[in-house]
Amino acid sequence: MIPVYTRPKSLTNVVTHYCPGCPHGIAHRLVAETIDELGIQGKTVGVASVGCSVFAYNYFDVDFQQAAHGRAPAVATGIKRVTPDSIVFTYQGDGDLASIGMAEIVHAAVRGENITVVFINNAIYGMTGGQMAPTTLVGQKTTTSPFGRDPKTQGYPVKVSELLATVKGAHYVARFSLHNPANIQRAKQGIKKAFQNQIEGKGFSLVELLSTCSTNWGMTPQNALKWLEENMLPEYPLGEFKTGEGE
Amino acid sequence: MEKRVVFNEDHCKSCELCVGICPKKIIKLRTELNRQGYHPAFVSDEDQDKCISCALCARMCPDAVIEVRRPQ
Amino acid sequence: MSESMLMKGNEALAEAAIRAGCRFYFGYPITPQNEISEYMARRIGEHGGVFVQAESEVSSINMVYGAAGAGGRVLISSSSPGISLMQEAISYIAGAELPCVIVNMSRGGPGLGGIQPSQSDYFQSTKGGGHGDYRIIVFAPATIQEGCDLMATAFDVADKYRNPVMILGDGMIGQMMEPVVFPEVVDVAGLPAKPWATTGNEGRKANLINSIYLDPEELDTHNWKLEEKYRKVRENEVRYEIVHGDDAEWFFVAYGTVARICMSVIQRLRKDGVKVGLVRPISLWPFPDEAFEKVVGQAKGFLTVEMSTGQMVEDVRLAVNGRKPVYFYGRTGGAVPTPRSVERRLRDVIEGRVPSQSDYFDRVGGGKS
Numbered sequence: 001m002i003p004v005y006t007r008p009k010s011l012t013n014v015v016t017h018y019c020p021g022c023p024h025g026i027a028h029r030l031v032a033e034t035i036d037e038l039g040i041q042g043k044t045v046g047v048a049s050v051g052c053s054v055f056a057y058n059y060f061d062v063d064f065q066q067a068a069h070g071r072a073p074a075v076a077t078g079i080k081r082v083t084p085d086s087i088v089f090t091y092q093g094d095g096d097l098a099s100i101g102m103a104e105i106v107h108a109a110v111r112g113e114n115i116t117v118v119f120i121n122n123a124i125y126g127m128t129g130g131q132m133a134p135t136t137l138v139g140q141k142t143t144t145s146p147f148g149r150d151p152k153t154q155g156y157p158v159k160v161s162e163l164l165a166t167v168k169g170a171h172y173v174a175r176f177s178l179h180n181p182a183n184i185q186r187a188k189q190g191i192k193k194a195f196q197n198q199i200e201g202k203g204f205s206l207v208e209l210l211s212t213c214s215t216n217w218g219m220t221p222q223n224a225l226k227w228l229e230e231n232m233l234p235e236y237p238l239g240e241f242k243t244g245e246g247e
Numbered sequence: 248m249e250k251r252v253v254f255n256e257d258h259c260k261s262c263e264l265c266v267g268i269c270p271k272k273i274i275k276l277r278t279e280l281n282r283q284g285y286h287p288a289f290v291s292d293e294d295q296d297k298c299i300s301c302a303l304c305a306r307m308c309p310d311a312v313i314e315v316r317r318p319q
Numbered sequence: 320m321s322e323s324m325l326m327k328g329n330e331a332l333a334e335a336a337i338r339a340g341c342r343f344y345f346g347y348p349i350t351p352q353n354e355i356s357e358y359m360a361r362r363i364g365e366h367g368g369v370f371v372q373a374e375s376e377v378s379s380i381n382m383v384y385g386a387a388g389a390g391g392r393v394l395i396s397s398s399s400p401g402i403s404l405m406q407e408a409i410s411y412i413a414g415a416e417l418p419c420v421i422v423n424m425s426r427g428g429p430g431l432g433g434i435q436p437s438q439s440d441y442f443q444s445t446k447g448g449g450h451g452d453y454r455i456i457v458f459a460p461a462t463i464q465e466g467c468d469l470m471a472t473a474f475d476v477a478d479k480y481r482n483p484v485m486i487l488g489d490g491m492i493g494q495m496m497e498p499v500v501f502p503e504v505v506d507v508a509g510l511p512a513k514p515w516a517t518t519g520n521e522g523r524k525a526n527l528i529n530s531i532y533l534d535p536e537e538l539d540t541h542n543w544k545l546e547e548k549y550r551k552v553r554e555n556e557v558r559y560e561i562v563h564g565d566d567a568e569w570f571f572v573a574y575g576t577v578a579r580i581c582m583s584v585i586q587r588l589r590k591d592g593v594k595v596g597l598v599r600p601i602s603l604w605p606f607p608d609e610a611f612e613k614v615v616g617q618a619k620g621f622l623t624v625e626m627s628t629g630q631m632v633e634d635v636r637l638a639v640n641g642r643k644p645v646y647f648y649g650r651t652g653g654a655v656p657t658p659r660s661v662e663r664r665l666r667d668v669i670e671g672r673v674p675s676q677s678d679y680f681d682r683v684g685g686g687k688s
Binding site: 041042043044045047054057060061062063064065066067068071074075076077078079080081082083085086103104106107110111 | 371374375378381383384385387388389390407411519520521528529531
């Protein structure tokens with residue numbers, strides 16, 4: 001027998017604290033596969049954010065720093081400036097990156113920081129119990145939009161990838177989805193490109209990954225993936241919004 | 248017989264994403280509980296030869312529970 | 320280089336930091352400390368260092384967290400409102416036990432306040448401006464020369480204890496010019512290694528820079544470990560100056576700019592035969608209690624003078640502990656106490672015209688002087 005699929009060695013061999021079916025685990029695995037394939041485990045430094053992925057450092061066998069809520073891109077900037085040969089990535093959710101950390105992510109892109117950002121968008125605050133996020137869809141019910149997000153008072157979902165694609169300093173900005181194996185495979189290629197860019201010194205790369213929160217959405221994991229496909233994809237179109245070509 | 252698909256059952260959380268994605272519908276949940284209190288996914292010995300080693304289950308698994316192999 | 324140079328306080332501190340081996344500076348513009356950033360922007364690159372102007376103080380101090388965690392010798396500077404914005408990350412830096420040096424060229428508050436010199440950040444600096452049980456080490460220079468000497472010390476102390484060290488100045492220290500002789504240039508290659516830094520886990524176990532401990536027992540243990548460290552700091556890092564400790568009967572207590580004003584008052588009063596001296600805390604935390612032990616026996620009383628409504632005076636009272644009267648005089652918001660007003664206040668104290676000394680109502684200050 002020859003192996004078709006094995007556990008990446010950059011993942012630690014522990015049970016994660018994530019809920020059953022949470023795509024954080026998928027995204028972690030894709031990042032770990034990328035680290036393995038690029039042979040950069042010994043020089044990768046991760047930055048964990050605040051949210052469900054606060055303990056990401058337990059799951060990657062690489063050096064890690066745990067950042068304050070929203071500040072991961074600033075922390076990553078500090079690391080990268082001191083150790084430019086390290087491969088530095090942040091792993092942030094939508095509450096962390098698109099709400100409290102909006103200034104930090106935009107300005108990391110503006111500076112063209114040579115870092116990689118893995119951005120998980122599941123349209124809700126997971127860790128704190130299902131509150132409305134800036135990415136929550138119009139009409140989506142959360143604990144703080146119990147009647148559905150009302151654009152009149154709560155505005156519209158923020159589209160991080162489209163926003164950052166307008167920033168000249170950003171080299172690579174792309175959105176993928178984790179709702180089925182084909183899309184997971186594409187996401188993997190995007191993540192790999194985002195790390196490869198950093199190795200080649202091309203500058204700021206961000207990969208947005210559409211994800212689910214079956215616990216706070218109140219669905220089974222399988223139904224949550226279906227809900228993502230039917231509701232999030234129309235609002236958050238997939239694709240590479242900026243690839244650095246022609247600059 | 249060597250297995251094509253192997254589950255690290257103690258890490259499984261019975262989310263059933265593998266169950267739903269398997270084109271051969273051979274992944275099932277055990278009635279027994281694992282150490283975390285979940286019914287782990289598995290493929291029975293008799294169903295192992297129905298596996299086509301597509302690894303969709305492994306790509307879908309959020310807990311890196313599944314390893315897939317194929318014959319030489 | 321050992322010759323004397325005439326330099327502005329802010330620029331001298333920046334140069335002193337570079338000579339102390341600082342190679343990473345993060346900042347955000349705010350008056351009255353911009354010359355530090357500007358000097359770094361011009362000069363740190365000559366030494367292979369990095370200058371980053373962040374989008375906010377919040378971001379700049381989190382860059383410090385990342386840079387310090389990666390093993391860099393890191394400086395950040397700001398002034399009062401900016402330091403307020405940094406408090407969250409300073410708590411994280413202390414919790415994660417990272418070394419860095421923070422300069423606060425403080426100005427009058429609260430709120431946007433003003434841009435003139437002030438000492439109203441004493442509480443914030445010494446009592447933990449952010450959340451949680453932590454301490455930062457605070458040095459308060461009274462001259463530009465002392466600031467430069469303390470800068471070198473600050474980096475070493477920060478590294479030794481893996482803890483933030485603050486240089487607390489004020490707009491006057493930052494803006495005035497004085498002659499300064501810089502200390503020896505530090506050989507960066509010879510600095511102690513930081514095996515805990517996140518430099519990649521090639522050939523070793525992964526390192527983690529972190530301040531989260533969800534298990535109460537673990538957090539309790541962590542906090543007491545920090546406290547044990549702070550106990551060592553209290554033992555080893557107290558710095559102060561006593562002037563006329565041999566014969567003084569009355570003591571001014573003042574730090575930074577105000578200590579200089581008190582010194583000129585002392586010179587004048589001594590000509591009149593008034594036996595007055597000075598206790599000048601240099602380390603505001605740890606507070607130099609032992610200085611008071613040395614003079615409390617001979618002292619008839621203490622007059623604490625601050626550019627605040629009375630902050631350090633609380634620590635003075637704790638140190639004196641009711642054994643002798645402690646009086647206060649303060650100006651705020653950029654109004655600097657004049658030597659004349661300080662002298663008048665001490666004469667009032669000596670001649671018994673200031674009745675109460677142990678409650679909050681004797682915090683006399685303000686008004687024209």
